[in-house]
Amino acid sequence: MSEAVQTLEGWYALHDFRLMDWNAWHAATPQERKHAATELNTFLTQWQQVENDKLGSTAVYSIVGQKADFVFMHMRETLEELNELENAFNKSSFAAFTIPVYSYVSIVELSSYLAKPGVDPAQDPELQARLKPILPKSKHICFYPMNKRREGNDNWYMLPAEDRKTMMRSHGMIGRTYAGKVKQIITGSVGLDDWEWGVTLFSDDPLHFKKLVYEMRFDEVSARFGEFGDFYVGNVLPPEKFAAFIQI
Numbered sequence: 390m391s392e393a394v395q396t397l398e399g400w401y402a403l404h405d406f407r408l409m410d411w412n413a414w415h416a417a418t419p420q421e422r423k424h425a426a427t428e429l430n431t432f433l434t435q436w437q438q439v440e441n442d443k444l445g446s447t448a449v450y451s452i453v454g455q456k457a458d459f460v461f462m463h464m465r466e467t468l469e470e471l472n473e474l475e476n477a478f479n480k481s482s483f484a485a486f487t488i489p490v491y492s493y494v495s496i497v498e499l500s501s502y503l504a505k506p507g508v509d510p511a512q513d514p515e516l517q518a519r520l521k522p523i524l525p526k527s528k529h530i531c532f533y534p535m536n537k538r539r540e541g542n543d544n545w546y547m548l549p550a551e552d553r554k555t556m557m558r559s560h561g562m563i564g565r566t567y568a569g570k571v572k573q574i575i576t577g578s579v580g581l582d583d584w585e586w587g588v589t590l591f592s593d594d595p596l597h598f599k600k601l602v603y604e605m606r607f608d609e610v611s612a613r614f615g616e617f618g619d620f621y622v623g624n625v626l627p628p629e630k631f632a633a634f635i636q637i
């Protein structure tokens with residue numbers, strides 16, 4: 390049996406993708422819409438407060454294309470908190486005008502392939518900040534789930550640890566050339582959701598997503614082992630833009 394890589398885990402993540410039910414929104418009275426919009430704002434304010442208190446983080450983005458209209462990406466200390474917040478939101482009058490279309494449950498994960506030896510993660514502020522990240526409010530988001538292949542000679546999980554480490558080093562080197570352009574948050578989801586990882590990228594230029602993902606396709610770890618789910622891409626949606634988005 391090849392050796393499992395040690396991982397560090399941080400905050401739990403819920404990506405909650407929704408469509409707007411425009412028919413229901415149009416059919417509602419102005420008072421009903423106003424009430425729903427106020428409730429939405431209450432949630433956005435609450436989530437911002439949790440982030441200010443560093444007890445979690447939330448990012449809100451519109452989604453371009455027909456897969457969804459917007460996504461709430463929440464991070465919290467526990468799975469219970471994520472469940473509570475989604476249930477609370479689902480009971481709101483605003484949620485009644487939305488249609489959930491996709492969700493993803495995972496947890497921030499750092500693997501130890503490139504870990505510095507002798508560092509106690511609990512005492513390393515940089516590691517702690519990566520495990521419990523305040524989500525960037527960059528102009529754009531890109532999310533997709535992925536697996537590492539397990540087929541014939543291309544079985545990631547049968548490779549010696551040293552080979553996996555060499556490939557992850559190459560992966561990291563490519564990633565580093567995008568420092569300052571793309572921020573990645575890798576969340577592990579083995580045992581939590583349908584794929585093995587969620588990849589969430591943030592950037593002020595969506596072209597950086599294309600360049601980075603394309604460049605990685607030629608790198609062995611992605612070329613041989615990467616399997617990808619649906620891609621979701623969108624634009625940051627601060628409260629004032631959300632208000633404009635639901636204005637009819």
Ligand code: VOV
Pocket residue numbers: 394498499500501502503535537557560561563564565567568571572573575586588601602605606611615
């Ligand atoms: C900004 C770009 C960027 C950078 C700097 C970066 C760096 C790194 C480092 C240093 C490490 C290893 C240590 C750790 O931190 O875990 C990783 C780990 C990982 N990555 Fe990555 N990655 C990036 C970006 C990046 C992208 C775009 C993808 C999607 C792949 C693609 O082809 O579409 C990805 C995937 C992953 C995954 C699934 C893992 C976990 C693999 C495992 O087997 O455990 N990643 N990644």
